[in-house]
Amino acid sequence: MTSFPILSAVTFVPLLGALLIALFVGKDNNKLAQNIALFISLVTFALSCWMLQQFDVAQTAFQLVERFVWIPTFNIAYIKGIDGISVWFVMISTLLTPICILSGIGGVHKRVKEFMIALLVLESMMIGVFTTLDFVLFYLFFEGILIPMFLIIGIWGGEKRTYAAYKFFLYTFLGSVLMLVAIFAMVIQVGTTDMTAMIGYKFPPQMAMWLFLAFFASFAVKTPMFPFHTWLPYAHVEAPTAGSVILAGVLLKMGGYGFIRIAIQMLPQASHTFAPLVIGLSLIGIIYTSLVALAQTDMKKLIAYSSVAHMGYVTLGIFSFNEQGFDGAMMVMLSHTFVAAALFLCVGVVYDRMHTREIARYGGMATNMPKYALVFMLFMLASVGLPGTSGFVGEFLAMQGAFLANSWYGLIAALGMVLGAAYMLWLYRRLFYGTLDKDDVRAMPDLNAREITMFAPLLILVLWIGIHPSTFRSIYAPTLEKALSDFQVQTGDQSQNAQFQGDTP
C-alpha cells in the first residue's frame, strides 16, 4: 500500500483537466481542446490501471481506502475505497471516456471545447460514484452526473433533444430524491454517513422495506427496469454518440452497482422479500423490450431497447441470490458495457456519414464497407450471446442462476435470448445485406483509422471475456462470493447454495 491517494487522483484528474481546458484553451481552438481532453483521459486510464495493479484480489474488504473528516459537525467524512465489485466499474469508466472523446472528435463539430469539458466532468462524477464510501458524497456524485449529461443531450443532441434532456433529468431526479430520503433515514438510524458501517447493519424490518422501495425507485429508473425505462429510448436516440456510449456503458451500470452495493449488502432481508417483484419486472422487461425492439425502425432506438433487455438479465441475476446469478449479473454488466458502447459507436459511424438513423435508409453495406460489416457483426453476435463472445458468458450464467432459483424464470429468460437473436440478426440483415441500391449509401467510405482505434480495444475485450472470462472474474469473484455468503447468513437462505462450481462455461 502506498500513501499516494490513487482513488482521489483517478476521480479528480479529469475534473482538473476540464478546468484546464475551461481556463486556458481559446474559444475556437478545437484541436487543442480535443488533444488535451484525450491526453487527460488517457492519463486517467493509466492511473486506473495502476490502481488495478495495486488492487489485492484476495482481500474482500475495501481497499486503497482514503478517509478524512469533511464536515465534522455532521459526522460526514470523505471516504474512498474500492472492492472487487467497484474496481471494474472504475475501469470501464476510464476506458470508455477516451473512446468517447475519440468519437466526439469525429462527431461533434459545434462547441467542441464545451463538449470536452462536459465529458471530463462526467468522467469525474462517474468514477466518484464507484469509489466513494460516504453516502453524502455518493449521492453528490450520483446526482451531479445529471448536470453534464443534461447538457450533453440538450446541446449536442438530435431533433427532440430538449424533450429528451428534460425527461432524462426529471425522471432520474425524481427517483434520486426518494433515495435521498432513504439515505436520511439510514444516516439517522446508524448515526454516520459511512457506507461501510451500513453494510451488515441490521435495520428494523419495517424500515428496511421502505428503504428498499426508496432505493428501488432510484435504481430502477437508472438501470432502467420496466416500466421505468421510458426515458431511456429518448435519451439514447437524441444524445450524441458519445453521450449514448457513456449512458449505456456506465450510467446504466450505476443501477446494477447500486442494487448490489445497497440493496443486497445493506438491506438483504428486504431484498429477499421484494425479490419476486424485481424478478417479475425483469422478466417482463426482457420479453417486452425485446418485442418492442423488433418493431423499431430507428437503429439507435433498437439498441436502446436491447439495453433495457440486457439490464433485465442483470437484475434477474442479482435477485436470483445465488453464485451463478451474481456472477452472471456482473458479467452481463461488463459485457454490455463494451457491446452496447460498441454498437452505439457503430451507429455513430454511419450517422456521421449519412445523418440518419432510419434502418430503411441503409442496406447492402456489406459490399462497400466490409471492415465496418465485420466489426458490426462481431458486436452484434456478442449482443446475441454467441459462445466465444462476452455476451454468452454473462447471459448463460445469469440464466443458470435464474434456473436454479426457479425453472420458470430460466425458461422465460431463455425466450428473451431467442427474441434477442431475432431482432439483432434482423437488424444486421436489413443494414448489411440485400442489394446496395442507394447512391448515398454506396458513397460511404469504410472505417478510418480513428474509428478502428475506437473499436479495437472494445473488440479485444469482448473476445477476451468470451474466451477467458477468469481474467475478469478472478478480480470480482472473492468479493462477490463474500457478499453472497453474507447475504445468505443474514437472510438465513441456504436453500440455493450453488451446486455448480465451474468458473467458466
Added chain:
Amino acid sequence: MINPQTFMVALPEILIALMGLLCLILAAACGPRVTRHIGILAIATFALAGFLLFCHFRMRFLLNGALPVYGFGTQFVDDSFARYVKAVILGASALSLLLSWSYFEKDGDHRPEYPVLIIFATLGMMLMASASNFISLYVGLELQSLPLYVLAAFRRDTLKSSEAGLKYFALGALSSGLLLYGVSLIYGFAGTTDFVSLAIGFRDHTLIHPGVVVGMVFVCAALAFKLSGVPFHMWAPDVYEGAPTPVTAFFASAPKLAALALFTRFLLEPMNGLASQWHQIVFFISVASMLWGAFAGLVQSNLKRLLAYSSIANVGYLLVGILVGGKAGVQVILIYFTIYALNTLGAFAVILCLRRNGKSTEEITDLSGLSKTNPVVALVMTVLMFSMAGVPPMAGFFGKYFVFLSAIDAGLVPLTIIGVLSSVVTAYYYLRIVKVMYFDEPIGVLDPLPDWGVKTVMAISSLSMIGITIMPSPLIDQTLKAARGFIG
C-alpha cells in the same frame, strides 16, 4: 440617559441609526451628485456594524456571548442567533446596494434617497432580529416596512413600480393591522408583551386562556405575510415583478431573513408552549408554499415573477426548520437561508445583466442563447439555477440536505417526501432557464455588462455556491454556534 450596558448591546444598531441620519442630511444637502458616495458610505457603515457585532471588546462585555444579554429593559436581546442573522442581513444589504448603481444610473432615478432608505430598512431588520418584546417587534417591523414600500415604488415614473409600491403598502398595512390586533389579544389575555414572561407563563401553565391562541394565530398570519408564505403570498409576484430589479433582489434576501428570524423567535421562544397549536398552522403554510411555489412557477414567463415563486417555495422549505424546532431546526434554517440569500442575489445580478439596446429585459426568453453570446454569465446562471434546484454538487443541495435530514430526524417523514417531490417540480423551471441559455439560439447581443458592482455580486454568489460544497465547515460551525445561543 442610555445606560452603558444598553449602549453596548445595541452598539451596531446605534451606529447604523446615526449614519443613516448623517446620510439623510448629506442627501438633502447635496442631491443626486453624491448618490454613489452615500452608497459607499452605507456599505462602509454595514461593514463597520458587522465588525462591531463580533468585535472583541463588545463580546467581552457580553460575557463572550455565552448567554443572551438584554438591553432597553428586556426589549432588545443580543444572542448568538441575533448576531448571525444580523451579519447575514448586513451582508445581503451591502450586496444589494452594489447591485443598484448601474441600474439606476442607466435607467435614471439615481437619487440619494435610495441608500438612505436601505440603511433605515436594514436598521429595522436588525431590530427585528433582536426583538424580544412585541413593542420592539412592531417598531422594528414598521421601521423595516416603510422604507420597503417606498423602495418598491422607487421608479415613480413607471406604472408597474408605482403599482407594486401601492399594492405592497395596502397589503402590508393590512398585515400590520392583523399583527397589532393579535398582539393586543395576547396582551389582553396574558398581561404582558414580553417574550420571556410569556415563555415562563407557558412553562408554569399560568397562561391557558384560549384568547392567547387566537392572538398567536393573528400574529402568525401577519408574519407569514411578511415572509410571503402561502396563502399570504399574493403580493409577492406582483411586487417582485413591478419593483426595480435591485430592490427586488433586496426584498428576496434581507427582509425575508429578518421576518424569518422574527417568526422563528416568536414561535420557538414565547410561543413554544403552544407548539401543538402553531404546528398545524406552520405545517400548512409550509406544505402549501412548497406546492404552490413549485406548480405556479411552472407557467411563469417573467424571470422576476419566477424568482418570486421560487422564493415562495423556498419559504416552504425554511418553515420545515421551524417545525423541526430546537437548536437543530434553528441551525438548518440559518444554513438554508445563508445559501439561499447568496443564490438569489446572484440570480438577480444576472437579470441585471440582461440589457438590450439600452433597455433592461426580464423575460425568460431574453436569456436565449446566452451561452453563446455571454458564456461566463450563462455559466454563472447555470451554477445558480442548479443550486436553486438542489442538484449537487452545488451548495443549494446542502441547504436542502440539512433541512430534510433534520426533518426526518424529527419524524416529519410525510413533510419531507412532499418537500423533495416539490423540489423535483421546481427543478423543471430552473432547468428551463438552463435550457433557454444553452439549447436555444441567441436572439441578439447584450449591451456591455454593468459595472463592477454587479460583477462582484455574481462572482461572490457563484463561487460561494461551489466553495460551500468544498468547504462547508465554516458555515456549519458558525450556524451551530448561532443556534446554540438560541433559547438558553
